[in-house]
Amino acid sequence: MSRTKIKINYSICGDGNKIDPRNCTICLKVCDPAIFLLHQSLDYQKDDDPYDPQIWRVTPVYPSLCTRCMKCVEQCPEQAISIKF
Numbered sequence: 001m002s003r004t005k006i007k008i009n010y011s012i013c014g015d016g017n018k019i020d021p022r023n024c025t026i027c028l029k030v031c032d033p034a035i036f037l038l039h040q041s042l043d044y045q046k047d048d049d050p051y052d053p054q055i056w057r058v059t060p061v062y063p064s065l066c067t068r069c070m071k072c073v074e075q076c077p078e079q080a081i082s083i084k085f
Contacts, residue, residue, distance in 0.1 A: 004068060005084040006035070006060035013080035015041065016054030027058060027072040027081060033065040036072070 012018045021038055028036050041055045048055055060066075066083070073081050 002085050004063050004066040006063045006066060006072075007082045007084075008058055008060065009080040009082070010057065012078045013076075014057040016052075019078050019080070021056050021058045024077065025058075026075045026077065030071040030075045032069070032071075033062070033067060035060050035062040035065050037061045 008014070010017065013024070014021050025038065028034070028038060037059050039057060039059065040050070041057050068083070068085065070083065073079075073083055
């Protein structure tokens, strides 16, 4: 089986762009193996406002657990997720 590659378009979801991932979290809810993680961006500084939407991201941290069900792609309201096998 080939490796599953999951990509999040951060120009749409996160990084202070079109959608704040903390307000959506659909991909986290529909993913049965829980491969996604909602976290502060790596650029987050100690003095930054933790409520600033520009510092939040959804990252696929366990793509090897992906069952290829495509629920995250189908349910994403902004089509910000793509999966390649």
